[in-house]
Amino acid sequence: MKKIVLLLLGLVAFSGFAQQKNQSATNQPVKPLAEKYTDQMKDMLTLTLKQETKIKALYEEHLTKYPETNANAQEVKKENAEFDTKLKGVLTAEQFEKWQYIREHPMAAGFKAGTEKGKKG
Template identity: 35%
Template sequence: MKKYVFIIALVVSGLSFAQEKGKFKNATAEERAEMQTKKMTKDLTLTKEQEEKVTAILKEHHSSLEAKKEEIKNEQIEAKKERRQKAMKEMKESRSELKEKLKGVLTEEQYKKWESLQNERIEKVKNHKISPKE
């Protein structure tokens, strides 16, 4: 029964604490635990022993949450890299298919000229990216 009361108290204090989001938002895990413990101590009249235990529990909890957030952030960054690499691979494959299709339609002379124009265009784009705008 005491466990249920404690859990409910944690939830209620967490909900009431959410109202002070401005202070809570940029706080470290330790600061969050301290603020939440103070609120719980005030609302629930915790003993010193309870306060220490609650602080320890909340520090562990908030540290764990921060680690999870960081992990998710890193996974999202990796996913973006993978999507970019996949898109680049697909673009290369698409260019290869285009070349093969054009080879079948254009004469050898036309194809060489087209390839030359493509290479010039690519160089122009590369140089434009490298050189500063005047």
């Protein structure tokens, strides 16, 4: 009986830790992520300063909404489509076409899961 109680307590503690760890991953600070993504786009697409400022603001808005829509796949698709539409208004046709290709073929752009371009990891 004592072993069962200890086992249950261990499982409850572990599941609470796992939930807490998962929540912290979705609640990352928005501004550093927006800066990171904007910097990546700046390097890949040769953005102007004006484009860079607008895209950073778009990312901040997008990333703020994203955790709210994360529960529903259709809402996520809708939010991503809205983001793409806004992004298309900031980028030139050539930049947007290149951005679409990079998103569809991240390995061709030099990205690997969990690493930044140009860094081994």
